[in-house]
Amino acid sequence: MTVTAILVLAAGTYAFRVAGPLLRNRMARTRGGEAALPPRLTELMSVAATTLLVALIATATLTDAGSFAGVALPAGVLTGGVLAWRRAPFVVVVIAAAVVAAGLRALGVP
Incomplete structure (x- = not known):
């Protein structure tokens, strides 16, 4: 149980860390020279x-x-x-x- 909890928390932490830059790049793309945000x-x-x-x-x-x-x-x-x-x-x-x-x-x- 403990090893499973650690692995789940590690995967969740990694997902959050990766999601930040990926979402930022996706949201900051320009559309026709105009900023998305x-x-x-x-x-x-x-x-x-x-x-x-x-x-x-x-x-x-x-x-x-x-x-x-x-x-x-x-x-x-x-x-x-x-x-x-x-x-x-x-x-x-x-x-x-x-x-x-x-x-x-x-x-x-x-």
Whole structure:
């Protein structure tokens, strides 16, 4: 049963990964020099993807097991976000975020 479940999940994951580029190429074909997707729809799809990513980050940052995660975790994520925005090296971003979150927890901040 376990091997079957793993194989089914692997096939499904592969199908989703392949479907993205295939559908994009199919939908982005031009018809008589005119784009198949209107520019407004392309822009909305980009905004929707960004919105979903921000919602995922907010949920993972602010909650832990269905309740508020405390202040230390969001502070660490905020630190990492600011450093990434300022184009700090990735290793610096990760280490600084971890140090801020761990330091606040060591000081007793939840």
